[in-house]
Amino acid sequence: MSRQDQPIGVFDSGIGGLTVVRALRKLLPEESIVYLGDTARVPYGNKSHATIQRYALQAGTILGRYRPKLMVIACNTASAHGLGALQAAAPCPVIGVIEPGAEAASRVKGPVGVIGTLATVQSGAYEDAIRRRNPQALIHSLPCPLLVGFAEEGWLDDPITDAVCRRYLNQIPFEVRTIVLGCTHYPTLLNSLNRTRPDTTWLDSGELAAKAVEDLLRGSLGFRTASARGDLKILLTDAGTRLQEVGERFLGEPLDSVELVEL
């Protein structure tokens, strides 16, 4: 098989990255995707740099078996802590979800907000990536640890979810009109976020990463030559409860073939 027909490998700490797969399949329906979710050790959001880095390298080894033309770390926390190490070790290019989000954020006029897990925000990865492009950028970062739970519980159009979003987002000054969704779970909470802070532009790091993938394929990596819809293979390290229900909500299509792997 020539390289352009090899799959795209996608790695996530759990199933949140399925929102990135959803964006990829919308933008690039012909591409084959192998998704690895580390559901046995999810979430990464409260874990340390060294541990997340180790987990990312292990995931890269598994995905490497499928000879991907490109790997995507579809998790902000894993991107913040594991991207450099995986780029150094992987036999193919690797992109994360932070650089594409930071690229868009760096072009914003005025201050920009970033919300994410504790580990993502404390890593400073968004600040670093935005300031590399725009040293004058004014950035307000805020960890929102409870939002992942609400996305997974599926309380999507719900006054309690609105109240939690409001509690967090009111800590970001009102002049901030653009906020990066620095966690792949957050796009499922967009209704609540919009009610809490209308007239805000939300930068979806997963959607932006899908566009970055398209750019890379258009460059040297190449698009898949077949015109049929690409396969989606899902590997998980643990088949926990409610996976089907929550996963399908994130992916936006049925979760057909799930395979268990050990890390």
Next chain:
Amino acid sequence: MSRQDQPIGVFDSGIGGLTVVRALRKLLPEESIVYLGDTARVPYGNKSHATIQRYALQAGTILGRYRPKLMVIACNTASAHGLGALQAAAPCPVIGVIEPGAEAASRVKGPVGVIGTLATVQSGAYEDAIRRRNPQALIHSLPCPLLVGFAEEGWLDDPITDAVCRRYLNQIPFEVRTIVLGCTHYPTLLNSLNRTRPDTTWLDSGELAAKAVEDLLRGSLGFRTASARGDLKILLTDAGTRLQEVGERFLGEPLDSVELVEL
């Protein structure tokens, strides 16, 4: 060192079990405790039976190095899925937090509620353990996946936490007047739980487990002979962010010596 002076080994998926350590140190201040929190893979609440069982056995191996006279699985989810395997493998007696809670619940007149993580509730471990003692027991079990996040976020006297508790607990019929706190995080939410459902008796599985430990020591295992306050050694598989703050809130004393171990 004679056996009665050996430490008690306590295993938890993370730091929730520190509420059990707190109860143990209140009831049995002279005992030495070695606590192992698997913070690199926390939480277990959404993971599968096989995975949790494997993790419990790995934790038992680490704790075994300290030659404990007794091991306590201070996590309902790990007790529900890992107790039998660890009892079969460990070189000392092992107790979980479910049997003591179920024992108290089985003596309740009228229906009883059980709240916990998804994995704990779906295991049916409380139902089984209560019905073994009282086959006629009427049990209402309810998973409350978001409560762990609220306990860790520390929104303890908060209308949002109250609203979440109300949303969950209203699903339990009002004639239920006794509810088992089937997760070691929940005792920190007692104020909210009480506001939501006044006149309820809450059975704290951790506190009841501490009493069960006392009974076992009074029997063949023996109390520690020294009269000084026992040592508390804390082993974690990952030193994540906010550990100090959240851990101290759960433990009720400073977290002094934390050591990292690999599983």
